[in-house]
Amino acid sequence: MTVARSILHISASDIEPSAEFAAWADANDPLAALRSRFEIPKDASGREMAYLVGNSLGLMPKAARTRVLEELDDWARLGAEGHAHGRRPWIDYHQHFRGGLSLLTGGLPSEVVAMNTLTVNLHLLLTSFLPASRTRGVRRKVLIERGAFPSDRFAVRSFVAATGGDADDDVIEIGPRSGESCLRTEDIERAIADAGDSLALVMLGGVQYYTGQVLDMPRITRAAHAVGAHCGWDLAHAIGNVPLSLHDWGVDFACWCSYKYLNGGPGAVAGAFVHERHHANPPPRLEGWWGTDPATRFAMGPDFAAAPGADAWQLSNPPVLSLAPLLASFELFAEAGIERLAAKARVMTAFIEMSLRVRESDLRIITPSATGHRGCQLSIEVQGSTAQARARFDRLLPQGVVCDFRHPRVIRTAPAPLYCSFGDCWRLIEALHA
Ligand SMILES: Cc1ncc(COP(=O)(O)O)c(C=O)c1O
Incomplete structure (x- = not known):
């Protein structure tokens, strides 16, 4: 495992497509504590969902209730x-x-x-x-x-x-x-x-x-x-x-x-x-x-x-x-800083991309991979028919992974770095291949 101290400063070659890397990254993420300042939706068993649709509706900061x-x-x-x-x-x-x-x-x-x-x-x-x-x-x-x-x-x-x-x-x-x-x-x-x-x-x-x-x-x-x-x-x-x-x-x-x-x-x-x-x-x-x-x-x-x-x-x-x-x-945002959030997003998206790539798969990321050409969203195109893509997407929510679907065959996923963890990203990978 990499010797870097913070995930915000690691390079692509330090990233490994594994659950162990996700756990290591979460332990070395200087922004990780911010997650506890948000309400994270839970499934029926009380487990926190992997909420990857910040591109649609961001989660509620706990302090929002107080401010209202x-x-x-x-x-x-x-x-x-x-x-x-x-x-x-x-x-x-x-x-x-x-x-x-x-x-x-x-x-x-x-x-x-x-x-x-x-x-x-x-x-x-x-x-x-x-x-x-x-x-x-x-x-x-x-x-x-x-x-x-x-x-x-x-x-x-x-x-x-x-x-x-x-x-x-x-x-x-x-x-x-x-x-x-x-x-x-x-x-x-x-x-x-x-x-x-x-x-x-x-x-x-x-x-x-x-x-x-x-x-x-x-x-x-x-x-x-x-x-x-x-x-x-x-x-x-x-x-x-x-x-x-x-x-x-x-x-x-x-x-x-x-x-x-x-x-x-x-x-x-x-x-x-x-x-x-x-x-x-x-x-x-x-x-x-x-x-x-x-x-x-x-x-x-x-x-x-x-x-x-x-x-x-x-x-x-x-x-x-x-x-x-x-x-x-x-x-x-003032605590985190947009530059640090963007750095975390770069590592998260690289981690998901690498983890998808190492598996034989009918999934193709259509988001550009070059630094500077994407933020925290990855759009994953499912090869095959719309019905097949939809079926693939429909399997995610029951596994506690929240993404969204865009016609005809794209699953949009956006690990917002303010509250998403590398563990969430790994759950996406597992759920996509379950
Ligand atoms: C790119 C873009 N433009 C416009 C809109 C419409 O936004 P509103 O309903 O707030 O006017 C949206 C909503 O998601 C959007 O994503």
């Missing part, structure tokens, strides 16, 4: 006074998430804001970065991905149509090459260059929801800017999963949900990033009273005086009860 109860108590105790005199006054409740979001996105504090839900934020940001005025000019197209999450595709196509464009003409869709599962950066760059000055916006997922591929966000952003287009990212599967540097990459906008790797709870309040270069002379945007400057908001004047930064994109006052669980999660 604190707000309920303040409501009970103070009524409307809670806006100003609660332990975390509700009036600027969203401020508590600025630091955490800034760390996780690599955005400046003024560039990030917790608000709304993901698809709503996407529409709000499309209003700004795919303005209706485009239809009067040449630059009117938007590039998305053929395999985009349906809500993204619906949002973009409906937005294009609602603002006077033609979704069939104006939405360019790019997919993997025939016989391949993942997108190639050079193909995306070529599509951008081909669209040239007809392109208004590139809008892609930072981590592809189906394959788990991490796109080369800085390179694609540069390519979009090189033809004069904006670049925006859906970070639903990226935030809390892979380190991000949105400000330095020059990304125009991004949005995400908080119920996956951010563990904010079902339907949690989402977030948005708007680069500071768009703050002073903002593009068109939809407005609401919470986007106004807090210093003058309650003067209730008729004119919109914008709040500084991304806050100006807010519409409504923050839904405190849906935000409170995120406080608990951000405390854990």
